[in-house]
Amino acid sequence: MLKQFDLGEADKIITFLTKDYGKVRAVARGVRKSKSSMSGIVLPFNYNLVTIYRGKSIDRINQVRNIFSFNRLREDLVKTAYASFVTEAVERVSQENQANQALFALLLSTLHKIMVEEEKLPYIELIFKIRLLVVLGLKPQLDYCALCNKKAGSAERYFFHTRQGGLICPECFQQNREEFRFQGYVLSARLVKTLAGIINTGFKSLNVIELSEREYRQLDQLSNEFIKYHLELQLKSYDFLHMIKKLGET
DSSP, X not given: OXXXXXXXXXXXXXXXXXXTTEEEEEEETTTTSTTOTTTTTXXXXXXXXXXXXXXXXXXXXXXXXXEEOOHHHHHOHHHHHHHHHHHHHHHHHXXXXXXXXXXXXXXXXXXXXXXXXXXXXXXXXXXXXXXXXXXXXXXXXXXXXXXXXXXXXXXXXXXXXXXXXXXXXXXXXXXXXXXXXXXXXXXXXXXXHHHHHHHHHGGGGTTTOOOOHHHHHHHHHHHHHHHHHHHOOOOHHHHHHHHHHHHHHO
């Protein structure tokens, strides 16, 4: 479940991401009543099997059976913040009645990683953001220059331009030096390799990522800027997550 809001005195409109039908919105009648059989199942982050009646104006939930309950995400404030960010991002980029099974799989795997991992939540967030770009067809270009399409050679440092969508070769950088002077990121070869590993293997890279605080912040800022520019996303839940992170640093 991605999102919900109250309707009338007893109902809710709930937004799900489904494997076969993409994003679906439906009304849960009477779910806010204490005797409702659905009230303990239709909860944030839950993975449910839902039977829906297709209505003329809005669909209605007929039956719900829980497949997996992410209780630990709701019981821990820090994990709630991370999970809320993930679900809001998915809700914003998913399309109604258009299946995206890669996005569905990314959502489930990310929520599971947030639930079971205690020490690697910032890395999980980073991997999610980069993989989100990949499954939406916005993979950062690391093999070729994003401007001239020349194959990237080996180097100690690379220039990455978020608005252009990837690495910029030295020749193109020199030709656009004034334009790029206050834009983009200079990445070490190790950071480019780390970024490529996340793009290609997703959460398989979680146990091998080793970044300094400075390196992590650089990739985190890069991914945030990439998402903001290419997906035009500004998420309310990210402000909450940022606040929770700051509290953890004090």
